[in-house]
Amino acid sequence: MAKDRKSEDYFGPIRRLLVGLIVFALLGVFLIWRIDSPRVERFRAAVIDRVVPSFEWAMAPVTGVANLVSDFQSYQQLAAQNNDLRRELQQMKAWKEAALQLEQENAKLLDLNNVRLDPKFTYVTGVVLTDSGSPFRQSVLLNVGARDGIIDGWPTMDGIGLVGRISGVGQRTSRVILLSDTSSRIPVTIQPSGQKAILTGDNTLNPPIEFLENPDVVRPGDRVVSSGDGGVFPADLLVGQVALGSDRRLRVRLSADYERLEFLRVLRARAHEVITDPGGLLAPATLPALPVAEPDVAVEPADG
Amino acid sequence: MAETPTTRIWLGRSIFLAIATVLVFAQLLPLDTRPHIWAAPDWLLAATLVWVSRRPEYSPILVIALVFFLADLLFQRPPGLWSGLVVILTEIIRTRAKGIRNMPFALEWGSVALGILAITLVNRAVLMVVMSDQAPLGLTLIQMVMTIIFFPLVVVVAHFLFGVSRPALGQVDNRGHRL
Numbered sequence: 240m241a242k243d244r245k246s247e248d249y250f251g252p253i254r255r256l257l258v259g260l261i262v263f264a265l266l267g268v269f270l271i272w273r274i275d276s277p278r279v280e281r282f283r284a285a286v287i288d289r290v291v292p293s294f295e296w297a298m299a300p301v302t303g304v305a306n307l308v309s310d311f312q313s314y315q316q317l318a319a320q321n322n323d324l325r326r327e328l329q330q331m332k333a334w335k336e337a338a339l340q341l342e343q344e345n346a347k348l349l350d351l352n353n354v355r356l357d358p359k360f361t362y363v364t365g366v367v368l369t370d371s372g373s374p375f376r377q378s379v380l381l382n383v384g385a386r387d388g389i390i391d392g393w394p395t396m397d398g399i400g401l402v403g404r405i406s407g408v409g410q411r412t413s414r415v416i417l418l419s420d421t422s423s424r425i426p427v428t429i430q431p432s433g434q435k436a437i438l439t440g441d442n443t444l445n446p447p448i449e450f451l452e453n454p455d456v457v458r459p460g461d462r463v464v465s466s467g468d469g470g471v472f473p474a475d476l477l478v479g480q481v482a483l484g485s486d487r488r489l490r491v492r493l494s495a496d497y498e499r500l501e502f503l504r505v506l507r508a509r510a511h512e513v514i515t516d517p518g519g520l521l522a523p524a525t526l527p528a529l530p531v532a533e534p535d536v537a538v539e540p541a542d543g
Numbered sequence: 544m545a546e547t548p549t550t551r552i553w554l555g556r557s558i559f560l561a562i563a564t565v566l567v568f569a570q571l572l573p574l575d576t577r578p579h580i581w582a583a584p585d586w587l588l589a590a591t592l593v594w595v596s597r598r599p600e601y602s603p604i605l606v607i608a609l610v611f612f613l614a615d616l617l618f619q620r621p622p623g624l625w626s627g628l629v630v631i632l633t634e635i636i637r638t639r640a641k642g643i644r645n646m647p648f649a650l651e652w653g654s655v656a657l658g659i660l661a662i663t664l665v666n667r668a669v670l671m672v673v674m675s676d677q678a679p680l681g682l683t684l685i686q687m688v689m690t691i692i693f694f695p696l697v698v699v700v701a702h703f704l705f706g707v708s709r710p711a712l713g714q715v716d717n718r719g720h721r722l
Contacts, residue, residue, distance in 0.1 A: 258634050261608045265630060268612075268623035273673045283616045290617065294568055302572055369571040373618040374582040374686065375678035379573060419578050422676065442578050442679055497577050 280407065288409030291368055291380060298369065306499075360473065362396075362504040363387050368412065377420035377442065378403070379500055384411045389505055394465070396504045400477045400494025401425075401465060405505060415503065418478070418493060419446055426468035427478055427491075432456040435466055438478065438491055445482060445490040459483045463491050473508050555601035558705055559594055563587060563610040571617060582686035584693040587614060588629065592655050592694070593701045595633045597709050599640045607633055621675060628662040644709050648695075656691040663687045 272279040365381035383389055385408050393405045395415045403423065407414040416423055423440035427448070436451040451457065461481040467474030479493040566587045587610070594602040611626035636643070636658065643651050663683065670677050701707040 258604060258630070261604060262627050262630055265608065265612060265623040265627035269621055269627065270623075272622050273675060279622060283622060286613070286616045290613070291571070297568065298572060305572070367573045369617075370573040371619050372567070372570040373620065373678075374579045374682055376619045377578055378619065421679070442682070443580075444577055500573070 284407050284409040284412075284414075287380065287414075288384065288412050292382065292411055295368060295382075360506045360508065362506045363389065364502055364504050365413070366502055367500050375421075375442070377417040377423075377440065378406075379415050379417065379503070381413050381415060381503060381505070382411065383505065384409045384413045386410055388507075389413045392471070393508050394472045394476060394506050396476065396506065397495045397500060397502070398504075399496070400479055401472075402495045402497075402500065402503055404472070413505075417497070418495075419444060419497070425478070426466045426471055427463050428466040428474075429457050429481060430462040430464060432461065435468065438463070444497060445484060445492055447484065448481070448489045448491060451489065454489060457481055457489060459489075473506070476506075552600055555598060555707075556603060556606065559602050560606055560610070562590060562705070563606070566590060567610070567614050567617065579682075582682045582689065584689035585686055586693075586697070587611075588659070589690050589694050589697040590701070591629065591633060592636065592658070593697050594707060595636050596640060596643050596651060596655060597698075597701070597707050599637045601707070602633070604630060604634065604637075621670065624669060625662075625666055628666055632658045632662050648698075652691075652694060655694060659687060659691055 268279065363383055365383035365387075368380040368382050370380075371378040381389075381395075389405060389408050391405055391408055395402045395404060401418065403415045403417040403420070404425075405413050406416040418425060418438060418440055419442060420440045421442050423438075423446070425438040427436055427438045428434070429436060429448070429451075432453075434451055434453060434457055436448045438446050439449045440446045448457075448463075459480075459482050463478040463481060465472040465474060465476040465478060477494050479491040479495075482490050482492045484490040570587075591602060591607060591611075595607075608626060608630050611629050612623065614620075615622045615624075615626050636655070639654075643654065646654075667677065667680075667683065
């Protein structure tokens with residue numbers, strides 16, 4: 240803004256004041272964010288809600304062209320892939336037959352035992368608008384939001400496996416924190432051993448399994464499903480398979496195709512029912528006054 | 544050329560704003576949602592520093608503050624901290640722009656690299672002090688080094704594509720004002 244010397248002198252102090260104000264405002268926003276995060280995060284969601292959909296028209300063609308290029312690259316492998324798929328299909332037909340018979344048998348047995356099954360989930364499908372735009376965060380933005388009834392915390396899947404959970408809902412958009420994000424922690428069960436563990440995102444494609452009680456009974460290739468512990472997720476959503484990482488840690492090879500997340504299903508998970516009633520039979524609400532001396536009762540189990 | 548200095552400045556500013564917007568949205572494109580083991584350079588920061596050190600009048604502080612604050616919000620960074628640091632750095636460079644004009648390029652590169660290093664470290668230190676979530680250290684360092692390495696490339700592109708070159712000594716604009 241240095242047009243000539245005179246105007247510079249004139250403008251200097253005002254400019255310095257402006258710079259100070261801007262820096263003060265920006266750092267102030269940061270402090271407010273640190274102190275009162277939800278409010279600023281709501282503001283962030285509102286800004287994203289306004290900005291991103293308005294750029295959809297520009298993003299769609301670019302993304303489309305890029306996908307076209309990568310699709311074109313894969314044409315050369317297409318013939319080989321086709322053969323492989325045909326062979327696989329033959330095997331799958333046999334498996335399908337077996338699965339159908341097992342399903343019927345399973346249904347019959349469940350019916351005989353009067354097992355009450357969870358009703359199937361319904362879902363909302365959204366299109367991925369943007370990714371997080373930073374190498375440090377693993378999240379994507381969907382084009383469904385509060386308008387479509389999306390609620391914070393709902394699980395998100397692609398066709399096959401779990402992808403992440405909703406974290407941050409705007410009016411028209413919502414953010415999905417992927418399982419690979421460093422802040423993602425999901426309680427999982429490893430089948431068939433039934434071991435419970437926590438799947439911890441660490442910014443890699445294969446997140447490690449932590450807090451495993453007995454690693455000896457877990458083998459590479461075991462299925463990992465969500466456990467439903469802590470009411471974070473509904474149980475039995477497929478996450479992936481156990482694999483042994485090059486650092487000798489147990490990791491999960493995710494079933495969802497992270498290479499190309501395009502359409503995601505947001506499952507409508509209902510809140511877990513919490514049992515607050517202590518159970519009238521075992522512990523009556525009003526305890527009758529005990530005539531017996533307390534210490535005797537307390538000592539007795541210790542002796543036994 | 545028939546354009547007045549005012550239109551030239553406003554044209555330069557709108558070009559800067561357009562480039563910044565394109566860079567932000569290029570980063571947001573959902574081309575690859577897999578995690579990376581390395582980080583690409585921060586093109587937005589590199590471009591801003593080139594513009595500020597070469598043609599400060601094309602990159603006004605309000606535009607820089609606005610673009611970086613928006614980037615903070617869109618990229619899920621702690622809002623305000625990084626943009627505040629960038630504004631401080633650009634102001635420091637801006638006050639020295641006249642001196643930088645006379646430096647050899649290596650020295651200009653070195654001082655900008657020092658600035659990038661400083662704000663990266665301060666950013667990390669502040670996040671540590673307020674005990675906030677941090678990005679992995681390795682990735683941060685890779686991104687910082689990449690940004691510094693690719694700075695000359697951005698300089699070249701800015702020079703030949705957008706005409707953002709250092710004003711020569713004694714160069715004047717159409718009305719005879721010194722640049």
